[in-house]
Amino acid sequence: MLKYSVLFFLIMFMIGTDTFLISPLLPTLQAQYDVSTSIAGWMIGAYTLGSALFALIAGPLSDGWNRRTVMISGLVAFSISTALCGFADSFETMLLFRFLAGVSAAFTAPQVWASIPAVMPAARIAKTMGIAFGGLAAAQALGVPIGSWLAASDWPVPFWTIGTASLLLAAVAFYLLPNMKPSRQNGQSTSILSRYTPLITNGKARGGFFAYLLLHLGSGTAVAFIGKWMADRFELSVGGIGNVMMCLGFGTLLGSIISSAIVRKLGITTAVTAGMLLIVALYAVGPHAAGIPMTTAIYFIIFTILGVIFPLVMGLLTALNASIRGTISSLANSTMNGANTLGAWLAGILYVQFGGYEAIGIFSAICIALSLGSFRIGGLLGSKEMQTGQQTKSAS
Structure with a gap:
């Protein structure tokens, strides 16, 4: 069973690396294509747009396929x-x-989460889910900096490397994975809309996903131009940006590791509320920090808190309806990538038109504050806290 855990970890690592790869390369690619700062962010947004649009149909459709x-x-x-x-x-x-x-990632990533219960014993499902999530966190900690270092020789090298590695993973998956054909019930024709109806008609679900959108809009806008900002303000090279991104990625990884311990200590409502309030303050002051060490320290804390919050919020969303967790996961993925697409576009406008990265920091702080308010007013935080918190403890 270890072979499946390693395979799923590596698949999510490759997808995660590709997702965040453009951010540290943005100054280089902007110069390569001679485009303005205001539209350069679409090199990030194009990927997340494709993922966001097709995630809405990829999850429900693939429930009826092998x-x-x-x-x-x-x-x-x-x-x-x-x-x-x-x-x-x-x-x-x-x-x-x-x-x-x-688009390709939208069809690949949901299959990882859906395949784990099919190939793993019940006692190891939760642990394997954690390992797969760790692949995304490790991508931010190691994949993006490695890509930055590879780009120091020539900017296309990271893309060729990820492409080659992903093709090798496809070959490994071909030999390792068993067929996972749908059951007769799942194979029956079911409209995509009908799978989303329980969420559309649930006020708590609508409020929760709106809050989730704002959470990712704030964090996505902040990260989209962080490499560009560091290059402009601190004159960092691509390799230097990669070093900072590696540190921030380790913050996300650390947050995902300590998330369950934080819940046991504080409870979900307190942990999410306190964490988001602290992020609001740090996003506002971060762009004014003096020097790379202080700046890195501030954003390391932000990324660590986000690493704690994201799994908790995802747990709250999937607990809304246990019978359609695959559809919820697909909608969450689409929401995240849609927010990141919008964030990449807004980041370019804010950076150029409204005073550089300071405006981005203020916008991100406002988004996180509104997200917290939506979570609390919508009722997603609190009502199922004990149940979800107990599930988190059991999984840990």
């Missing part, structure tokens, strides 16, 4: 589209290939 086939096909398409980014000779072709990579 998950092994979907995962392998998605990985192959992901590897090809990512490798093609390294050959993009114009801004427009880069946007196209990034969009296609996002």
Whole structure:
């Protein structure tokens, strides 16, 4: 069973690395394509837009297909589209290939979460879920900096490397994974809308997903131009930006590790509320920090808190309706990527038109504050806290 855990970890590591790769490369690619700062963020947004749009249908549709086939096909398409980014000779072709990579990721990532219960014993499902989530956190800690270091020799190298590695993973998945065909019930024709109806008609679900959108809009806007800001303000090279991003990524990884311990100590409502309030303050003051050490320390704390909060909020969302957790996960993924798409676009406008990164910090702080208010007013925090907190303890 270890082979499946390692495979799922590596798949999520590759997807996570590709997701965040553009941020530290943004100054280099902006110069490469000679585009303005206000539109450069679309090299991030194209990927998240593709993922956001197709995640809405990928999860519900794939419930009726062989998950092994979907995962392998998605990985192959992901590897090809990512490798093609390294050959993009114009801004427009880069946007196209990034969009296609996002579409491929939308079909691949949900299969990881859906396949774990199918191939793992019940006693190891929760642990394997944690390992797969750790792949995303590790990508932010190690994948992005490694990509930055590879780009120091030539900017296409990270795309070619990720593409090649993903193709090898597809081959490994072909030999390791069993067929995971849908049951007769899942194979029956069911409209996509009907799978979302329980969420659309639930006020708590609507409020929760709106709050989740604001949470990712704030964090996504902040991270989209953090590399550009550090290059402009501190004159950091791509490698230097990679070092900072590695430190911040370790913050996310640390947060995911200590998340269950925080819940046992404080409870979900207190942990999420206190964490988001602290993030609001740090986003507001972060752009004014003097020097790289202080700046890195502030954003390390932010990323650590986000690493604690994201799994907790995801647990609250999936607890809304246990019978459609796959659809909830797909909608959460679409919400996250939609927010990151909008954030990348807004970050460019704010950076150019409203005083640089300080405006981004204020906007992110406002989004997190509104998100917290929506979580509390909508009722997602509190009512199922004891149940979800107990599940978190059991999983840990």
